[in-house]
Amino acid sequence: xxxxxxxxxxxxxxxxGVLFTALPAQAAPAAGQQSVTAMAARGSITVNIRxxxxxxxxxKDKANQLDRLxxxxxxxxxxxxxxxxxxxxxxxxxxxxxxxxxxxx
Numbered sequence: 001x002x003x004x005x006x007x008x009x010x011x012x013x014x015x016x017g018v019l020f021t022a023l024p025a026q027a028a029p030a031a032g033q034q035s036v037t038a039m040a041a042r043g044s045i046t047v048n049i050r051x052x053x054x055x056x057x058x059x060k061d062k063a064n065q066l067d068r069l070x071x072x073x074x075x076x077x078x079x080x081x082x083x084x085x086x087x088x089x090x091x092x093x094x095x096x097x098x099x100x101x102x103x104x105x
Contacts, residue, residue: 049093052088055085056089059078062078063076063079066078
């Protein structure tokens with residue numbers, strides 16, 4: 001009986017701790033982030049796709065130059081940043097064109 005009570009007390013304390021830590025984090029957006037409702041209230045978002053594509057090309061060129069100089073770790077970082085920009089551009093173009101994927105793919 002004593003073991004059940006202590007187990008229940010620990011379980012309740014853990015659940016309360018999870019709720020206590022999760023609720024304040026969801027209540028306010030983190031620094032540098034905006035909530036979806038704030039973005040929707042502002043209206044549409046304008047993004048310069050050509051500028052993002054140019055940034056990606058510049059990062060890829062920089063990565064190739066760093067590879068030639070022997071700085072492979074820095075080159076990989078530049079390639080990762082370029083890939084992230086390319087992925088974001090693709091997402092923006094797909095959203096603009098109304099393309100949606102089936103769930104789970």
